[in-house]
Amino acid sequence: MTTKDKYKKVAYYPGCALEGTGHSYNRSTKAVGKKLGLDLVEVKNWNCCGAMEVKNIDPKIQTYLSSRVMSTAANEMDMDVVMAPCNGCYHNLKKAEYDLKNDEESAEVVDRLSKKAGHKTYEAGQVETIHALDWIKDSIGEEGLAARVKNSLSGIKVANYYGCMYTRPRHIFPEKDQGPGSESTSKPHFMDDLLAAAGAENVDFPLKTACCGGAHTLSDSDTSTKLVLNILKAAKLSGADVIATECPTCHSGLEMHQIRAEKTLGEKVDIKILYFTQLLGMALGLSPRKVGVHENINDSIAFLKEKGLG
Amino acid sequence: MPIHEKSLIRPENLQTHDELILDGVDVSGHWSTFIETRVVKDYNESLEEEIAALPGGEQIHRCWQCGSCTNSCTVNALNPDFNPRYWIYLIRMGMESELLRDKDIIWQCVSCNKCTYACPRDVFPEGVMKATSHWLELKGHTPKSPSMHFDEVFTEQIVKTGKIEESRTIRRFFARTGQGLMQPWMIEMVKRMLRGLPVGLLARMGLATFVAPKTNDWSKASAAIQEYIDEQHEKQAQALTLAELVETAKQDVAA
Numbered sequence: 001m002t003t004k005d006k007y008k009k010v011a012y013y014p015g016c017a018l019e020g021t022g023h024s025y026n027r028s029t030k031a032v033g034k035k036l037g038l039d040l041v042e043v044k045n046w047n048c049c050g051a052m053e054v055k056n057i058d059p060k061i062q063t064y065l066s067s068r069v070m071s072t073a074a075n076e077m078d079m080d081v082v083m084a085p086c087n088g089c090y091h092n093l094k095k096a097e098y099d100l101k102n103d104e105e106s107a108e109v110v111d112r113l114s115k116k117a118g119h120k121t122y123e124a125g126q127v128e129t130i131h132a133l134d135w136i137k138d139s140i141g142e143e144g145l146a147a148r149v150k151n152s153l154s155g156i157k158v159a160n161y162y163g164c165m166y167t168r169p170r171h172i173f174p175e176k177d178q179g180p181g182s183e184s185t186s187k188p189h190f191m192d193d194l195l196a197a198a199g200a201e202n203v204d205f206p207l208k209t210a211c212c213g214g215a216h217t218l219s220d221s222d223t224s225t226k227l228v229l230n231i232l233k234a235a236k237l238s239g240a241d242v243i244a245t246e247c248p249t250c251h252s253g254l255e256m257h258q259i260r261a262e263k264t265l266g267e268k269v270d271i272k273i274l275y276f277t278q279l280l281g282m283a284l285g286l287s288p289r290k291v292g293v294h295e296n297i298n299d300s301i302a303f304l305k306e307k308g309l310g
Numbered sequence: 311m312p313i314h315e316k317s318l319i320r321p322e323n324l325q326t327h328d329e330l331i332l333d334g335v336d337v338s339g340h341w342s343t344f345i346e347t348r349v350v351k352d353y354n355e356s357l358e359e360e361i362a363a364l365p366g367g368e369q370i371h372r373c374w375q376c377g378s379c380t381n382s383c384t385v386n387a388l389n390p391d392f393n394p395r396y397w398i399y400l401i402r403m404g405m406e407s408e409l410l411r412d413k414d415i416i417w418q419c420v421s422c423n424k425c426t427y428a429c430p431r432d433v434f435p436e437g438v439m440k441a442t443s444h445w446l447e448l449k450g451h452t453p454k455s456p457s458m459h460f461d462e463v464f465t466e467q468i469v470k471t472g473k474i475e476e477s478r479t480i481r482r483f484f485a486r487t488g489q490g491l492m493q494p495w496m497i498e499m500v501k502r503m504l505r506g507l508p509v510g511l512l513a514r515m516g517l518a519t520f521v522a523p524k525t526n527d528w529s530k531a532s533a534a535i536q537e538y539i540d541e542q543h544e545k546q547a548q549a550l551t552l553a554e555l556v557e558t559a560k561q562d563v564a565a
């Protein structure tokens with residue numbers, strides 16, 4: 001079976017953020033999947049992966065939480081691919097996979113906790129965890145996407161922002177940096193590739209993998225505001241109209257601190273922030289409402305109308 | 311990229327005099343910069359072991375002091391005093407009092423993992439930063455950082471229900487750290503959020519603040535996780551207290 005077929009039906013792990021602040025990412029991911037004929041089967045009775053917080057209390061608890069999600073997909077749903085659109089979830093599942101494969105102690109703790117919790121222990125290798133970017137890139141590809149575009153994104157200048165958790169640390173992503181066709185951890189390009197196929201003009205954006213301070217967005221807001229301001233300004237200076245995002249923490253961090261910078265530092269950077277799935281969905285002919293543009297905090301409706309997408 | 315050098319000379323120990331004559335020799339001008347002598351006597355020989363006993367600090371002994379961590383650090387770019395390479399050096403040397411001079415900023419690591427990406431020795435500096443800020447709190451050198459409060463509120467909710475409901479977590483965090491929720495930028499954000507939201511979603515979000523989302527049949531997992539966390543905390547406390555005991559014993563022997 002080729003990669004393309006394998007990703008046509010995947011276990012879908014939305015995670016907590018996509019049921020809250022990242023609701024429009026959830027909506028647009030599902031809408032794009034439907035439009036492209038890709039089947040998403042939500043992981044049954046899933047739990048939080050531990051986000052960026054639980055590891056600071058105990059890293060092995062985070063490994064257990066992530067392993068339970070993969071165990072459900074593999075052992076109760078008989079799925080072999082888990083797709084997570086959230087960078088945090090994606091990162092944690094990948095990290096758990098790495099630790100369970102390489103660290104005996106992690107495997108022992110997970111086995112002990114799984115038995116006590118009353119479910120099958122996840123064994124490394126039972127599922128493959130992918131990001132929403134891998135999912136569309138490998139099942140449909142740029143050519144397939146270009147052929148399905150109804151409203152080209154031409155005339156929209158996009159800065160693609162990937163954040164931290166999608167590429168770092170590199171050892172938990174063994175499939176990346178494997179030459180042509182694979183994703184790069186230093187200069188990721190999957191989102192650029194997909195949006196270019198949909199007609200967008202990608203700008204040369206130096207802060208693709210800069211940090212938005214998401215882990216401390218509330219506990220050290222001043223730092224986060226400075227970091228977000230760097231990203232917004234760099235995107236604006238690169239000539240972008242829109243920052244495309246692929247992580248709910250980054251996305252809401254950018255939106256929140258765009259406002260906070262305006263209110264506390266008097267620095268207003270006028271740039272739109274949209275999930276890449278929202279841009280792709282509109283290119284495939286879905287209305288802004290169908291991909292949840294109205295649920296974003298930053299208002300891009302007038303801009304999208306002007307560009308012929310509204 | 312430059313290597314971020316860190317001088318061990320404290321600025322307050324630099325003494326200059328506009329006019330100074332020593333033993334009949336005029337040493338005014340730039341010759342009159344002196345460094346006041348300082349002797350470090352309070353080495354904590356078990357500092358490295360203590361940090362290594364906490365999650366994230368395990369690989370600190372591998373450090374070669376190349377400085378890639380500080381070079382790549384997100385927070386260092388905002389504040390040059392945030393210097394992971396220097397802190398790793400101090401910890402390995404046991405220079406506890408030097409480390410304590412920076413105790414109030416170490417928790418500010420944003421976990422972007424640029425250091426871990428850059429480190430050629432797999433020290434996992436990001437983990438070392440977390441272990442160090444944890445150590446500072448466990449030893450009573452600093453109060454719990456806002457970040458640790460957030461991690462605790464967050465983890466408590468997951469242990470209890472299996473899932474996170476964001477507005478609940480935010481409210482509890484603000485309450486625990488004594489901050490008002492009604493900050494101007496927060497109000498502005500909520501205003502802008504409300505602008506485009508459909509009534510159905512608002513109702514659902516409103517409901518979520520009363521009925522938290524949860525994972526079904528979570529009680530056994532919850533109990534197992536809590537048991538493990540307690541067990542680990544016990545072990546860590548032991549590692550730190552034992553080290554203290556050794557110290558006291560050594561001092562007794564010396565005396």
